Amino acid sequence: MKASNQIEVWKLFLDLRHSGSIRKTAEQYGRDSAEISRTLSKLEKELKVPLLDRRSRPFRLTETGEELFPLVEDMVGRYEELLGKIEQKADKESAIIKIMVPNTFVSISHSLFFEYIKFFPKHKIRVITPVNTEEFQKGSADIVAVTGHVTLPDSILIPRGRMIFVPVAAPSFIEKYGLLDHPDRLAEVPVGHTFGGDKFSHTPFDSVCKQGKRCHLHLRQQIEWSSPNLLFESVLAGECASPGMPLFYCIDALRAEKLVPILNGWHRASQFNYLACHSSRWNVPYIRTFMNWFAERFAEKEAHYEKEFAKLFGEELLHELMTS
Structure with missing residues (x-):
């Protein structure tokens, strides 16, 4: 041929x-x-x-x-x-939807997947972690959850809320190192954070902001994790502080007083969340239906966590964390 x-x-x-x-x-x-x-x-x-x-x-x-x-x-x-x-x-009722999500999203998204298949019981959802946008570009997934500055070519993006980052530490960490009320103090204590994105999606993190001002970070005792789960467990154990943990990932620990906010309002700039799919797959009705449904429900869950946070720590702090 x-x-x-x-x-x-x-x-x-x-x-x-x-x-x-x-x-x-x-x-x-x-x-x-x-x-x-x-x-x-x-x-x-x-x-x-x-x-x-x-x-x-x-x-x-x-x-x-x-x-x-x-x-x-x-x-x-x-x-x-x-x-x-x-x-x-050929098989209208048994579509397979392949979605790629970060490991951090497991805590918020697993219930949404089960909720979705109640409406479409013959659909199959294949969840792939972690996010690798280069693999997504090769067709490993129909949909990918991304945050921040996204440059995926030939893709359709729809918003799914805003990522709010909360600087946190365990009470035992505060007892050992004292109050962390300014970013400059992070140079004096162990700090852990995860890698920020990949080739087509990244969330820059070299500074924190407050009331329109920006402060560059100088982290001398930093530990970088590829696994957010390992970072979370380290922060929970009081081994390090996190200058920016996703709200949905730490809200349960904040509610249980296992973690507390630090830095007195200084925070990692919030980022927009998106679902992206290949332009060609957007034309498939069940892909489009799932994306719109998932994005809307995800944003609703995030809004619920924001209300919870405001009840615990006040509207003023929440509004500050939402700024970028």
Whole structure:
């Protein structure tokens, strides 16, 4: 079969344009760089026009390639939409929804998943953790939960509330190190935090803010965790303080007085939360239905936790933590 008649070859063309590198594209497909190059060369030979400027770094499309790009993108999108519709017709009631969520979301999202399947008992939800937006881009999931500055190409984003970060420590930590009422004190004590995002989604965290002012962090005794669960247990045990823990993740411990807010209003800037899905998957009705439902219910849960926090520590502190 001609290369120009194979949808996979055109997908390769799109991915190469996004990555700008034959090597990166080969890694994405788990294939050899030479094989990727030969496939594109075969396509160019059949079309009798160059599509890729191999002299540039990163690789760029030629003028002809750029003209074809939006048409190819539309063609591949419609092909995936077609497959989605066929999938629906073949087994309308047993759709599989693959969603990628951070480990921190397990505490808030698991009940939502069970609530959803009560309405759609024949749907299946496949929950993937942790979030890896590069894997999402490769098609490992239909939907991904992301926070902060999001640059996912060819994706539809819908908001699902705002991430509020609470600086916290255990009472035993306060007894040992004294009150932590200013960010400068964080340089004197053990501090733990998690890595902030990845290639297409990140939440910058080099400063805290209060009443419109910003203070850069100087953390000399910092411990970085890839697991939010390990960080939470360390903070709970009084081994370190956290300068910014998601509200939904620590509200139970705050209610039980196992953790207390610190820094007197200084806080990590709040970030917008989103659900993202591939543009082509947005055309699948059950994906769109799930996304809208989940985003709305997630935002409702966050609003409930915000009310709880306000009852415990006051509206003034809550409103301060909501600022960015």
